[in-house]
Structures are given as C-alpha cells and as structure tokens.
Amino acid sequence: MTDRIDPKRQFRATRRTFLKQAATAAALMAAARELLPYGAYAAPAVPEVTGAKLGFIALTDSAPLIIAKEKGLYEKYGVPDVEVLKQASWGATRDNMALGGENGGIDGGHILRPKVHLYSSGAVMQNKQKLPMYTLVNLNEDCQAISVAQEYADTNVQLDAGALKEAFAKKKASGKAATVAVTFPGGTHDLWMRYWLAAGGIDPNADVEVIVVPPPQMVANMKVGNMDAFCVGEPWNEQLVHQKIGFTAATTGELWFRHPEKVLGMRASFVDANPKATLAIMMAVMEAQQWCDKMENKHEMAEIVGKRQWYNVPVADIIGRIKGDINYGNGRTAAGTNLLMKFWGEKGETSYPWKSLDSWFVAENIRWGKFPGTTDIKAMVDATNRSDLWLEAAKGLGLADMPSGDSRGVETFFDGKTFDPANPSAYLDSLAIKAMV
Template identity: 75%
Template sequence: MSETIETKAKAKAKAGGTRIGGIGRRQLLQLSGAAALLAAARLALPSGAFAQGAGPEVKGTRLGYIALTDAAPLVIAKEKGLFAKYGLPDMDIAKQASWGATRDNMALGFKANGIDGGHILRPKTHLYATGKVMQNGQKLPMYTLLNLNEDSQGISVSNEYKDLDVRKDASALKQAFERKRAAGKELTAAMTFPGGTHDLWLRYWLAAGGIDPDSDIKLITVPPPQMVANMKVGAMDCFCVGDPWHEQLVNQKIGYTALTTGELWFRHPEKILGMRADFVDANPRATQAILMAVMEAQIWAEKLENKQELAEIVGRRQWFNVPVADIVGRLRGDINYGNGREAKGTNLLMKFWGEGGSASYPWKSLDTWFVAENIRWGKFEPTLDIKALVDQTNRADLWREAAKTLGVAGAPTGDSRGVETFFDGVKFDPAAPLDYLKALKIKRVA
C-alpha cells in the first residue's frame, strides 16, 4: 500500500458514517478496494498482529520448561508481554517436573492438557520424531524452531575427588574410579535424559579421559532440580546439568565444577524451542508470532545490563525458586568452580542471541552432530539417514522468515556452521559424520 493512500485514509477518517478501524465507511468506499482494506487493517490491528497479515490463528498455547537458566527466553517473553505484543495474550509457560514429564506432556499435546512445545534438549526432536524414547515407539513428529542458547552447562564432581582437582582432563578420575570399583563400591554419574545434551556431554568428557561411560561407571537419570540434593547424600560421583545447579552445588560446598561445557566445545548448541509438527503446520502465523516473541526475548537477555534483572525474574518462586546469587554470576561469565578456583568475566557465559542471531539460529550442521553422537552410543542405528532426519525436523526456514520480519541484520542464511573442534582436538565435519564416528576410540558402533 502506498504512503499516499494510507495518509489519505487517516485524513478522511474524521468524516461521518459507520467506522472501521477509525475510517468512516463513506471514506473507505472512496478508496480503491484492496488498498482500502489494507488501510483499515493497519489502523485496526496492533503492529505485531499486522506484521503477520490476519494475525495468529490462536491466542496462545502451552509451552513447557524445566528450571534451567536456558529457559529464560520463554520466561522473559511471558514476563515482558512479548507474546501478547505479537497477538498471543493467552500463552501459558508451564513448569515441567522432569524431561520425562516433558516428553509425556508433549505426546499429549495442549488439546489433551499437555504441551505443544517448549524448552527441550536439542536431540529430543530427533528422539521424539523417530519414537526412540516414546511409549510403544510411537513416533511424534517434531520441529526444531530455534536454538535457545549456547554454552553454560557444566560437569561437577563430588568433594570425594577434591584432592584430584579434576578439570577438562577426566583421566585423573580413571584410577580413582578403578580403586573404588575394586573396593566393591558403586560408581554413579548422573545426567538428565538418555540421549539428551547432558548425557552426550558427560559421555564425551568421560570417553576423552579413557573412561567408558557404559562399562566403567553407571549412568543414571536425575531431574535437574534434584542434582544437588542427590550429590549431597552421596548418591553420585559426578553429574552433568545446566545452570544454576552447579553454582548452587559450589555455594553449598558439596562438590566442585570440573569444567563448563563451553570449555568442552566452545559455542556449542544446547536447548531449543521445539514444537509439535501438527501445531506448527496448522498454525503458521501463530508459530511466527511465537518465534518473534522468543527471539526478541533472546535479544533482551543477551545484553549484559539486563543480566541482574534476568536473574531476579527467573529466580522467582513461580519460575525457578532459586536464589539470585546462584544464577547471576555465570550469566555474566563469572565462574566459581569451587575448590578454590574462580574466573571473572570469561567468555563462557550463556549466549542467547549472538551476532546477527547466530546463537539463536538452528544450524542443521549442529543437529547432524547430535544425531551422529547418538549413533555413537547406540541410540540410533548406524544405517540411519542422518541428513533426511535433520531435514525432516529442522525448520531454519521459519527462523529466517521471523528474522526478516523483525529486521534482523546479518542473519544466517546457510545450513552449516562449518567444521567444529572439541577440547581434545577432535574435529567434526558435518559433511562427513561417519568419518567422525570411525575416528573415535570409545563407542558402541564399529
């Protein structure tokens, strides 16, 4: 619509007659058909809704989250009124008890009192879509819409190993584990969901140190908010989870952080906004509204001057119910590892947006690593068509559409971030994932 037509519509809106969006019917009829309707729509609808044409198909749905700092964009989008800004005033952001509960509620869907999407571990999209972790192997078509964050998970160990001062090199634990096992004691490592990000970080770290995560130690599943309590009663030797639980562990002097996962793989992807494919397919405008609200929240959360307020908001009882002191330090890149080691102002802080949205963009190459790594540990068959699964589940196209509407400058446009390098020097070329698997020493696949 031309600026002249819009100006004319507003100028004549003061004339009499029945009014539509501030324009009199007589004046509306004087304008050319399509242009007149667009003028009326622009004045009648809020800018966010107008940006999506007719506005979202629904006023909201329910998204789940776990009490982890990387759920912050969903919380902020709700608290700051961003969902409402884009025409979704009835969005419900609902706490989930565990990743298992998240899976079960995702299978139900909002119409059956479950959830249509939310804050999930990135590989869950692939695990749900293939039915690998679903009841009776029932496949649940899912889409990865955006990456909620990079970095800021961690691996912590019990004070039982305080004298070893374990860091990136897990081999320091190998002999200690062997002695403990020889004494008839059980070795236990905890993660949050089989095949999920924390499981894969823990497995990678142990294997790099020569410890087989399937035969040298028992891996158990523990919900994130219960990690510290279980370490306190001596139920585990080490665990991998996201923040704020490492800081809480250190503050309670129960154990110490060996490394943050950004030290294992710098700028690694972590949680995503994942949604049921049936919701996305049936509600394309609502999906765009959800994307834009969450992306705007990520932009806000990325700013250093907002970290204190961010910690205060998510720490509230209705969200995480965690002291701000357990959250804010690592949000700023201040890592208190415990065991007398601290680092201030590091680049290991949680990244929500990145340059041009690079931390939010769902790179297909990164999905490729997660699928390959789950092949490594036997979750998927080695004959799986990795590319087909990634193409089926990754909707980077929807992210790009939302970024264009938001006017994001320098937004990513491709599928690959290129070759990735891990802390132990191992490289992953997303164009040759099977070569990566062949080069690994400890694995479940030939």
Template identity: 70%
Template sequence: MNKILTGGITRRSLLKTTATAALVGAVKTAFPSGAFAATAGPEVTAAKLGFIALTDAAPLIVAKEKGLFEKYGMPDVEVAKQASWGATRDNLVLGGEANGIDGAHILSPLPYLMHAGKVTQNNVPVPMTILARLNYDCQGISVAQEYAETGVTLDASKLKAAFEKKKAEGNEVKVAMTFPGGTHDLWVRYWLAAAGIDPDRDVSTIVVPPPQMVANMKVGNMDVFCVGEPWNEQLVNQGIGFTAATTGELWKGHPEKALGMRAEWVEKNPNAAKAILMAVMEAQQWCDAMENKEEMSKILGKRQWFNVPPKDVIGRLKGDINYGNGRVATATGLEMKFWKDHASYPFKSHDTWFLAENIRWGKFAPDTDLKALVDKVNREDIWRAAAKDLGVAADDIPASTSRGVETFFDGTVFDPENPSAYLESLKIKASS
C-alpha cells in the same frame, strides 16, 4: 548493542519497554499496520509451552514476563513448569488439546528422539519441529567433594584411578545426567570418553531431573553430574562439590537447548508458530544484553520459575565462574549466549552432530539418513521468516545452514558433511 530493528526503533528502546500498553504502542510504531502487516495474524491466541528450571529457559520466561507473546498476537500463551525431561516428553506426546503441552524449552536431541519414536511408548513416532536454538554454552560437569584431591578439571583422566579404586571396593560409580541421549548425557560421555573412561563400562549413568541434582549429590547418590545452570553454581555455593569444567570448555559456542513444538501444531497454526518464535527471539536479544543480567537473575529466581536465590544464577550468567575447588575466573567468555554469534539460529550442522553422537552411543542405527531426518525436524526456514519480519540485521542471519567444521577440546574434528569419518575417529563408543 543498539541496532535498529525496524521503523526507526532501536533495539535498546524496544527491549526496555516492559508495560503491555507501552509494548503495544511500540510495535504499532514499528509496524504501522500491525505486527503482521505482511501476513495474516495468528490462527489462535493460545499455546502451552513447557520449561524445566534451567537458565536456558530464560527466553520463554522473559517473553512471558515482558508481555512479548501478547505483543505478537499470542496473549494466552502459557509457560508451564515440567518436573523432568521425561515429563516434557510425555506432555508433548499428549499435546495441548489433551492437557499436555504444544511445545517446550527442550534438549536439542529430544525432538529427534521423539520424531523417530526412540523414546516414546511403544516406539510410536511423534512428529516434532525445531524452530530455534535457545542458547549456547554454560552447562557444567560437577564432581563430588570427595574427588577434590584428584585435581580433576577439563582432563577427566585424573578420575580414572579413583573410579577404579571405588569399584574395586565394591561400590558403584554413578554419573548423573538429565535424559538418555540428551545434551547433558552427550557432554558427560564425551568428557569421560576423551579421557579413556568408557561411560557404558567403567561407570553407571543415571537419570536425575535438573532441579534434583544438588540434593542428590548432597546425600551421596552420585559421583559426577552434568546439568545446566543454576544447579552447578548452587552446588558450589552450598559447598557440596565443585565444577570440573563447563561445557563451553569442551566445545566453545556449542548448541544447547531448542524451542521445539509438535509438528502438527506448527502445520495447523503456521502464523501462530511464527508469532511465538518472534516473541522468543526478541526475548533472546533482551537476555543477551549484559545490562539486563541482574534483572534476569531476579526474574528467574522467582518462586513460580526456579525458586532459587538470584546469586545462584547471576555469576555464570555473566561468565564469572567460581569452580568451587579454589579456581575462580571472571569474564571468561563462557557465559550463556542467547543471541550473539547466531545463538538463536538452529544450524542443521549442529543437529547433525547431536544425531551422530546418538549413533555413537547406540540410540540411532549407523545407517540412519541424518540429512533426511534433520531436514524433516529442523525448520530453520521459519526462523528466517521470523527474522525477516523482526527486521533482524543481515549480520545476525547466517548465510548457510551449516556452521562448518567444529573442533573439540581434545582436538577431535567434526565435519558435518562427513559424520561417518567423525564416528570412525572415535575410540570409545557403544560398539567398542
């Protein structure tokens, strides 16, 4: 935990520095000629970054709260709350110069959907860049209280008969996610399909913004939802429903959100983009330290960020899970990871899986050149440059752009070198 960053400063001593003046002093010690001794300084001092009220936005929020953007020469960065992922997309299409945003805490597949013009007005492509992954794990699939007696957990097949009965009675079964083709859509689809429930035929998928999930389930607008924290924990704390499974149980160590920016902005301001990235990476290290979780939950709970009680954030942030159906587990290892296990590095193999799943569900054509698309959007090279300037330990920098073969809870295997074989192995998909 106490790794040396650069210039003899320990990670702990640097990350615990909060006052702006002290931060500036610390960075001068670490970088005698300034933070950008090796390169020119940022081209601009401002950028507008969007976020959704989800725990995985923490690196952006902490970077703002702790003065880290200022530390790296970007004192005028604004971190602005977005109403939904659709609003995030629309504001990215506009761009900061047109009163939109320049970048965002974002669902990892969304920059690809925008880059290819799949979710934009008139299908006009908006070139996008992924600079980092923001986190692994800690999303949840939660179910309305009426299904408690089914005993459903990681195995969704226990819902099959209940769903069929509800439909036979003339009622719709609604499964909510946050954006079509986004991570939460893909997790809940994978979970249902693995149990033989076709998400396109057996249920209706609906889009609900993350902060509105709990209120909508409370009034009976949905049967199941998939969303990030703190909303699953809040659901349980309010006694409205329960968590069947966390997404880390589907695929432990799975990628989730990303730091995405308009490619035009990154190309125009490469040093500023790297400075923003460095601030976010340092914040990720701070967020990952267990001793910071209490303070972090208080920061996120503030009115201008999430406006929730810290108790709705803290449990699952530590890996302690009250599922809400009598199951309570502590120290699960399913807590949100921000830095360890290479959580910040944007593996190209992970983006390949997101694109393969979007082929599975009809968002991309089967003949899409996945490698070419990933190479255009994923700028892991900028991450590596930022890591070098930060003095990140060699062990924290992956040797390859691929994490290799991944195995899911149902035994399905994804080889990023052969996504076609993965797609062929799946029984339920859009074409089935």
C-alpha cells in the same frame, strides 16, 4: 455574522499540534528502538490461535520463554494466551509433549536439542510411537557444567577426566560402581558427560553407572551421596559450589566452545496447523533472546527467573555464570570469561538453528547406540529442522543481516577431535570409545 479566524492564532494552534504529534512519533520510535534495537518488526498476519502451552525446566536457558511472558512479548505479537508451564523432569516433558496441549499436555517448549530427533524417531517414546517435532529456535549456547563430589577434590580433575580414572576403578573394584548422573538418555547432558569421560579414557558404558536425575534434584542427590559426578545446566552447578557439596570440573563451553544447547521445539502438528501463531511465538522468544543477551539486563533477568513461580532459586546462584564469572569451587575462580550463557549473538547466529549442529547430536547418539548406524542423518535433520521458519520470523522482526546456509562449518572439540558435518562417518570412525558396532 461569521466568526473571523485569526490567521496567527490558527498558525500557532497548527504548529502546537504538529510539534505534539512529532514529539509523540519520536517517543514511539524511541520506544520501538529500545524494545527492538535490531529494526522495526512487521507484525505477522492474525494468528490462527491466541496461545499455546509451552513447557520449561528450571534451567537458566529457559529464560527467553519466561522473559517473553514477563515482558508482554507474546501479547505484542498477537498470542497473549501463551502459557509457560513448569515441568518436573525431562521425562515429564516428553510425556506431556506426547499428550499435546489439547489433551492436558504441552504443544512445545524449552527442550534438549536432541529430543526433537529422539521424539520424532520414537526412540524414547512409549511403544516407540513416533512424535513428529520441529526445531524452531536455538535458545542458547554454552553454560552447562560437569560437577564432581567433594570427596574427589584431591584429584584436581578439570578438563581431563582421566584424573578420575584410578579413583573410579578403585571404587568399582570394591564392588560399588562410580555413578554419574545426567538429565535424560541421549540428551545434551548425557552426551557432554559421555564425551568428557571417553576423552579421558573412561568408558561410560563399562567403567561407570549412568543414571538419570531431574535437573532441580541434582544437588540434593549429590548431597546424600547418590552420585559421584553429574552434568546439568545452571543454576545447579553454581548452587552445588555455594553449598560446598562438590565442585565444577569443567564447563561445557570448555569442551566445545559455543556449542548449542536447548531449543524451542514444537509438535509438528501444532506448527503445521498454526503457522502464523508459530511465527508469532518465535518472534516473541527471539526478541526475548535479544533482551537476555544484553549485559545490562542480566541482573534483572536473574531476579525474574529466580522467582518462586519459575526457578525458586536465589539470584546469587544464577547471576555469576550468566555473566561469565565462574566459581568452580575449591578456590578456583575465573572472572569475565567468554563462557557466559549466550542467547543471541551479533546477528542472531546463536538463535539460528544450524542444521550442521543437529547432525553432530544425531551422530553422537549413533555413537552411543540410541540410533542405528544406518540412520540417514541428513534426512532426519531435514525432516525436523525449520531454519526456514526462523528466517521468516527474523524478517518479521526487521532483521536484514542474518545467518545464511545450513552449516556452521567444521567444529573442533577440546581434545582436538573435529566434526565435519559433510562427513559424519569420518568423525565416528575417529573415536576410540563408543557403543556402536
């Protein structure tokens, strides 16, 4: 005898199944929107390798690499074995990049934007050996600072470095040069410090001594009197203020608003051999940038990156400036400013590696003698900047409204100087203080 199926029971079961499946699908869609509010991503083809070794320095702008690790984004995009490895200094980063991941070094990571050109040209490499590199993602804008020792508090120095000119000259006349610290020769902090001093009439090559100190060692060195001023990223300027060792004269966003800072840079050999894995790494980092940019995530971000294995820094030293709350020291504060660290922007324009911005860094390094005056700026930038890969990764993330072109246009600095990427020579000619001949 054949069992008879009750049509009503079958309908109820079918309806329950349908509703359950619909609820599951809705939950998945909601989760996808929460993870990636800018659109659904199209997973890249299977990566050639499942990981890479990425270096970072304990600076807040390395957060996207760390968040991508902590939030499982490398795994999401098919590269679960990505390692995010702390580097002792920018010099150590350079040496490990030269070794490469296969030889105990690193394949890429969080680096100062000009380092891509400094490495690729061999300018800062051992025996001038060229190390081809690519700029893949701009990690952040703004939120570095120039800080000054507490003994100069009575100068009230801020954006105008000229307030220090007499004090520095007096120190030099006494037989001991004023010392300013930066993080790497030709790097962003070196260029911010030199620009600020020169705009105030202080020649960084003649009037002060420029030294190199790793970012995590800045505060300790100022505490024992090894420098009169320094330029570094956060959280070290904020920590200096909290310890009442010095004060912030100016943030770098005040020198050049929405300036680029660090990048995800990788060895060209790794990218060329592993294009799918590279795109997967980029997508993970770019999604992390979107997460980091949300104000509601700032406190969690500070808690994560402040952990011992990452920065080993209290949340209080991180949280203020990433939200735009600036405690300059000496009673000067500003809340809710637009000087907070920016990771993504409205449509990824912060993350996009504009070639025009690379042109300024090359021009500034020509200004200070790191590159010869005959350097072909456009050729150097075109050989290293992979904005094409950024666009490909962005499409994979489901982004439709993206930055376009290679130029962000004419840039304006706090002292009124302008940089037209179509005419770098005019910019260099306009500068009164420079090392180039």
